[in-house]
């Protein structure tokens with residue numbers, strides 16, 4: 001982005017207030033432009049006392065003059081313009097966020113065991129073996145099916 005000349009009125013006021021740098025930090029990317037104005041100076045506090053509207057007026061001017069739209073596809077970017085009133089230089093810098101990808105990692109595709117899936121070899125109904133080693137048929141809602149247990153002992157299917 002090209003820097004726009006600081007209006008004489010603002011420049012004079014800034015010099016009088018002892019401002020050393022005026023930093024315009026534009027950012028956007030989501031179809032909205034933002035501007036932070038950072039005014040720095042050795043006796044900035046005193047300057048502000050004498051010219052309390054200076055920051056605000058710089059902000060207003062920069063908003064109008066640059067008309068930063070911030071248009072974009074969602075990736076953040078920005079522009080920084082620094083007016084150095086001591087060296088009488090302007091610095092511009094652009095930045096943008098880029099997606100960075102780490103190296104791919106490959107591993108074996110594992111298929112987990114299906115503990116819930118045990119079925120009785122005799123009748124095909126779901127079953128489980130309790131911690132005590134005793135097997136039980138299970139009903140659809142997961143409880144022990146005593147009727148089937150009474151009929152025959154559940155035997156797990158051998159895989």
Ligand SMILES: [Zn+2]
Nearest residue numbers: 120122123154
């Ligand atoms: Zn069974």
